[in-house]
Amino acid sequence: MLKKWFGRFFGTATLPSLYCPLCDSQPTAFLPLSAYYLEKWQQHGFPYAAAGEMTSLDTYSCPVCGASDRERLYALWIKQQIAEKTFSEGAKLIHFAPETCLSKQIRDLNFFDYASADLMMTEADHQIDITDMPFTNEQFDFFICSHVLEHVESDDAAISELYRILKKGGRGILMAPIVVGLEKTLEDITITDEAERWRLFGQDDHLRIYAHDDYVNKIKKQGFLVDQLDQNHFGASVFESLGLKPTSILYIVTKK
Numbered sequence: 001m002l003k004k005w006f007g008r009f010f011g012t013a014t015l016p017s018l019y020c021p022l023c024d025s026q027p028t029a030f031l032p033l034s035a036y037y038l039e040k041w042q043q044h045g046f047p048y049a050a051a052g053e054m055t056s057l058d059t060y061s062c063p064v065c066g067a068s069d070r071e072r073l074y075a076l077w078i079k080q081q082i083a084e085k086t087f088s089e090g091a092k093l094i095h096f097a098p099e100t101c102l103s104k105q106i107r108d109l110n111f112f113d114y115a116s117a118d119l120m121m122t123e124a125d126h127q128i129d130i131t132d133m134p135f136t137n138e139q140f141d142f143f144i145c146s147h148v149l150e151h152v153e154s155d156d157a158a159i160s161e162l163y164r165i166l167k168k169g170g171r172g173i174l175m176a177p178i179v180v181g182l183e184k185t186l187e188d189i190t191i192t193d194e195a196e197r198w199r200l201f202g203q204d205d206h207l208r209i210y211a212h213d214d215y216v217n218k219i220k221k222q223g224f225l226v227d228q229l230d231q232n233h234f235g236a237s238v239f240e241s242l243g244l245k246p247t248s249i250l251y252i253v254t255k256k
């Protein structure tokens with residue numbers, strides 16, 4: 001299964017012109033972000049529709065497996081780490097708010113000791129609050145926490161908990177919506193009006209939208225080292241193959 005997921009092109013110098021590392025397909029085009037969001041942003045006057053650091057409006061999802069642009073980057077990085085043996089087989093992985101396609105692919109790998117967690121999703125292995133988790137200290141080797149922090153009242157408490165449950169030397173994929181060029185994180189947890197949340201934060205269940213420096217500093221404040229893996233790290237041609245915006249950054253956190 002590991003070999004199958006790694007696909008035909010893994011490890012080769014050049015990827016096909018378009019490639020999805022989750023389903024190993026070579027689509028002729030990636031699909032745009034759902035019109036639902038574009039219409040909502042226009043309706044409510046959200047000014048940062050095109051300014052997301054990562055979310056690509058025109059090459060968002062894979063037409064074969066449905067994976068988003070960010071899922072494609074996570075899958076590529078995870079594959080690279082497994083190939084470079086920076087994860088041990090059986091490493092304990094906790095996946096928050098699990099993306100359907102990525103979650104299935106990782107489970108099918110049978111490489112990690114995998115569990116999923118979410119506050120609302122009944123199909124998750126653990127139904128838990130990320131700001132107050134029932135796990136013991138240093139229980140996990142690796143976590144994936146993507147687009148969760150913008151939903152919780154105390155993102156500091158969530159990051160502190162992520163730090164606590166990770167082993168020393170453990171790593172995490174920690175991602176949230178960031179607006180390129182935004183000077184300060186926009187945040188107001190007292191706003192409950194859905195239209196106002198659409199206008200300010202781009203979604204009716206978002207409490208904030210991050211500025212880059214604020215985001216990185218917030219994570220560092222809880223003790224994490226932060227690696228920012230951008231186009232220079234992966235290569236511009238790899239970003240093009242995966243249909244990623246050139247501004248995309250993968251944030252990998254490490255517990256010292």
Ligand SMILES: [Zn+2]
Pocket residue numbers: 020021022023024025062063064065066067
């Ligand atoms: Zn795919």
